[in-house]
Amino acid sequence: MNNNLFSDEHxxxxxxxxxxxxxxxVVPPIYQNSLFVFKNFDDLTEAMKDEQSNYLYWRGMNPTVEIVEKKIAALEKGEKCKLFSSGMAAISSAxxxxxxAGDxxxxxxxxxxPTTKFFTYIEKFGVAHTNTLSTDLDVIESLIQPNTKVIYLESPTTMTFKLVNLKAVSTLAKQHGIKTIIDNTWATPLFQNPLTFGIDIVVHSVSKYLGGHSxxxxxxxxTSNEIMDHLFYHEYQLLGGVMPPYEAWLLMRGLRTLPIRMRAHHESGLKIASFLEDHSSVKKVHxxxxxxxxxxxxxxxxxxxxxxxxxxxxANNSFDSVRKVINSLKQFQIGxxxxxxxxxxxxxxxxxxxEHLINSGIDPGLIRISVGLENSDELMEDLSTALQQKLTV
Known part of the structure; x- marks a missing residue:
C-alpha cells in the first residue's frame, strides 16, 4: 500500500x-550487532549486489534504523530516507x-x-558560496551563476523565521538545472512537506522535534530513489556518519508522540507569540x-x-538588556x-x-525562545516577570 495514504498518526x-x-x-527490538552472517557465500555475494536492500554491515542497513527511516520517509511524502549520526552529517552529505570543484x-x-561554516570549509576544495539575506525571487535569480549547482535554504529561516516561497524557488532552480536542499527541522514533516513543492532533498536535525526528548x-x-541511490554509496557510506541503532530506537520512541507534541507546541507557540507581540518591552516578534x-x-x-x-x-536592544531578561527567566532554561x-x-x-549581527540582518536585541511542553500560562508569567526588568539602552 502507498504509505502516503496513511495518516501521520498511523x-x-x-x-x-x-x-x-x-x-x-509491540516495540521492535534494537539490533545492536555490527554485521550479519549468511548461510553460504553465494547468499553473501548476491546481497552485496544491492546493499540498500540487504543487511550486511551496520554502516549500510540495520533493521532498527530501517524502521525509523520508513516512518520519516512516509511522513515527508518522500521515496527514501537515510538517518545520520548528526544533523551536520546529514547536511554536509546532502x-x-x-x-x-568549480561549482x-x-x-x-x-x-x-555551522552550515554557513561548512560552506566556508569547502571553499578549499574549489566550491564557491554566495548568501543573500533577501527572500525575493528576483534577487535570488540575479545571484544565480552559470556554475550554480545547489540552492540551500531554510523556511522558516534561522533566528528571523522568515518564510521562503518553496514552489517558486524550486521552479526557478529547475529552470536553471539546479538542485535544491531545505532544512525542514522547524516545521517537522507534520507541518510542511517541501518535496511536494518540488524541493529535491529535505534535511532534518532529528535531535529536535522528531526525537523530542533532548x-x-x-x-x-x-529524497527520491534516484538521488538516494547515488548518495547511499557515496556520501552516506564513505563519510560514515551513520546513525547507531540505539539512537534510532530512541528516535522511534520519540516519533510515537510526535503528532500530540506538535499540536501542543503549535497551541502554546501561538499563545505566547501573541502575548509577546502585545508587550510594551517587545519591539517585534518573529x-x-x-x-x-x-x-x-x-x-x-x-x-x-x-x-x-x-x-x-x-525595545531596548543593548546587550545588557538582553542579558538581564535571559538571566531573569526561570521556566526557560538557558541553552x-x-x-x-x-x-x-x-x-x-x-x-x-x-556589527556582525546587524550585517546578518539580526537586531542586537533579539532573543530566541523554544516553547516546550510546560504550562503555557506559567511560561507567559515567567516572560512577563523577566520583561519587567529595568532595561537600559
Whole structure:
C-alpha cells in the first residue's frame, strides 16, 4: 500500500513495526550487532549486489534504523530516507552529493551557523558560496551563476523565521538545472512537506522535534530513489556518519508522540507569540503564525501548523538588556538547541558581535525562545516577570 495514504498518526505509531516479524513485540527490538552472517557465500555475494536492500554491515542497513527511516520517509511524502549520526552529517552529505570543484552554492537568508561554516570549509576544495539575506525571487535569480549547482535554504529561516516561497524557488532552480536542499527541522514533516513543492532533498536535525526528548543527536535526509541511490554509496557510506541503532530506537520512541507534541507546541507557540507581540518591552516578534507577520499568507499556503520556536526583539536592544531578561527567566532554561520537552532561551548577541549581527540582518536585541511542553500560562508569567526588568539602552 502507498504509505502516503496513511495518516501521520498511523505512520508514527505503526508503520514499519511489523509485529509478526518481531514475534509480536509491540516495540521492535534494537539490533545492536555490527554485521550479519549468511548461510553460504553465494547468499553473501548476491546481497552485496544491492546493499540498500540487504543487511550486511551496520554502516549500510540495520533493521532498527530501517524502521525509523520508513516512518520519516512516509511522513515527508518522500521515496527514501537515510538517518545520520548528526544533523551536520546529514547536511554536509546532502550538499556534497551535488558538488565538485568549480561549482557554486547559493544559500538564502539566515541559515544554521555551522552550515554557513561548512560552506566556508569547502571553499578549499574549489566550491564557491554566495548568501543573500533577501527572500525575493528576483534577487535570488540575479545571484544565480552559470556554475550554480545547489540552492540551500531554510523556511522558516534561522533566528528571523522568515518564510521562503518553496514552489517558486524550486521552479526557478529547475529552470536553471539546479538542485535544491531545505532544512525542514522547524516545521517537522507534520507541518510542511517541501518535496511536494518540488524541493529535491529535505534535511532534518532529528535531535529536535522528531526525537523530542533532548536525549539523542541525529540527522535525516529524505529524497527520491534516484538521488538516494547515488548518495547511499557515496556520501552516506564513505563519510560514515551513520546513525547507531540505539539512537534510532530512541528516535522511534520519540516519533510515537510526535503528532500530540506538535499540536501542543503549535497551541502554546501561538499563545505566547501573541502575548509577546502585545508587550510594551517587545519591539517585534518573529513568528510566521502571527497575522501581523509579512509571511502569514505564504504560511497558509505552505504550512499546516506552527512549531514552538520563535524570536522577539527588545525595545531596548543593548546587550545588557538582553542579558538581564535571559538571566531573569526561570521556566526557560538557558541553552543551545531546541525542540525538546523543555523550554529554552538563547540570544545570538554575545556582547562583542553587534556589527556582525546587524550585517546578518539580526537586531542586537533579539532573543530566541523554544516553547516546550510546560504550562503555557506559567511560561507567559515567567516572560512577563523577566520583561519587567529595568532595561537600559
Amino acid at each position: 505512520v508514527c505509531t505503526h508503520l514499519g513495526d511489523e509485529y509478526d516479524r518481531f514475534h509480536g513485540a 550538499i556534497l552529493t551535488f558538488l565538485q 557554486h552554492v547559493l544559500s538564502i537568508s539566515n541559515i544554521y551557523g 536525549d539523542l543527536v541525529g540527522g535525516a535526509l529524505i 513568528y510566521p503564525g502571527l497575522k501581523s507577520s509579512p509571511d502569514y499568507e505564504l504560511g497558509k499556503q505552505q504550512l499546516k501548523g506552527y512549531s514552538g520556536l520563535m524570536s522577539f526583539e527588545l 543551545v538547541s531546541w525542540g525538546g520537552f523543555e523550554s529554552l532561551v538563547i540570544s545570538p548577541n554575545y556582547g562583542n558581535n553587534t
